[in-house]
Amino acid sequence: MWRAAQKLLPPPPPMCPQTLVLTKDSMFLKRPLLLGLIALGTHVWTIQKEFVDISKNHDYLVTSVAFSLAQFSEDNMEEHSQVVGGWAGPEEAATLPPVCCWPPRLTPDRMLLKASLILGLIVLVPHVCSSDFMDIGRRTNYFILCVEFAVFHFNQVYPDEYAYKLLWVRRSQRKQFTFIYLMELELGQTICTKEDEDLENCPLQEGPEEKKLDCTFIVDARPWLSQFFLLNSTCMQK
Structure with missing residues (x-):
């Protein structure tokens, strides 16, 4: 799905931080x-x-x-x-x-x-020189593509017969002045195999077979080249 979404990709915005709502953490960074x-x-x-x-x-x-x-x-x-x-x-x-x-x-x-x-x-x-990640909206175009890429890549390499789909985005951030995104996702195991394309509408496993994972991914996006690179990933079963 994330590949199909790339065709509708708008031109990349200028590489500058997005407008953010001031929080205690961001205000602390702005004071110095x-x-x-x-x-x-x-x-x-x-x-x-x-x-x-x-x-x-x-x-x-x-x-x-x-x-x-x-x-x-x-x-x-x-x-x-x-x-x-x-x-x-x-x-x-x-x-x-x-x-x-x-x-x-x-x-x-x-x-x-x-x-x-x-x-x-x-x-x-x-x-x-700070490399801190800043909070961004979960519906940001490039962030959504990075999430889809991370879930797609996870399903390709995870040793499980059944595919996992996105349940919840717990954290959405971007590294300042870059297109490197950090995301914390909750994934659920479905009853569909990895070859199925419509995972969003695929039901979750229930009962003893139910599995959920908390994962953290860092993705480097090159939207103008339609390229995505997974820099880091960690997952824990709930």
């Missing part, structure tokens, strides 16, 4: 993401501010000028270091801090900016 974005946004906003006028005697400016002059003199291979005209005279140039003091020491402001950047990266990286 929001915190990381705020921290990074503060850092980016700070470094993108326009230049403002400062005093010529500012410690960091003095040190930067000394470093620039030393670099300039070294590059031009002159005998004497040059002093920028109009900025400092010979006596004031003698009081410039040595180049060995570069870079300037960290101040609380600089440390705060670096801490915000580090905090943002620490919070965002695990969130972006």
